[in-house]
Amino acid sequence: MAEPKPPTPENIADGLTARERVILFCAATDIDHAAVGILASAMQFMEIRGLIERDHGTSRYVLTDTGRAVFRVLLKRADL
Secondary structure, eight states: OOOOOOOHHHHHHTTTOOOHHHHHHHHHHHHOGGGOOOOOHHHHHHHTSSSSOOOOOOOOOEEEEEHHHHHHHHHHHOOO
């Protein structure tokens, strides 16, 4: 049996919900997720998926390398 291919940023972006896209936007732009109604549990889920992580210096969420790649795909698709 063939080994499954690792997910690409494009495939990950295809499967994101609107809330997950907002989470990436918040992490990319340093917007407080709680201020826009995103629960900490949703942030933790995205952290488990490897798209965001905590900046230990500021305790804010930031994009991982994979999260940045997915965010770039979303921006490109929006012509931004």
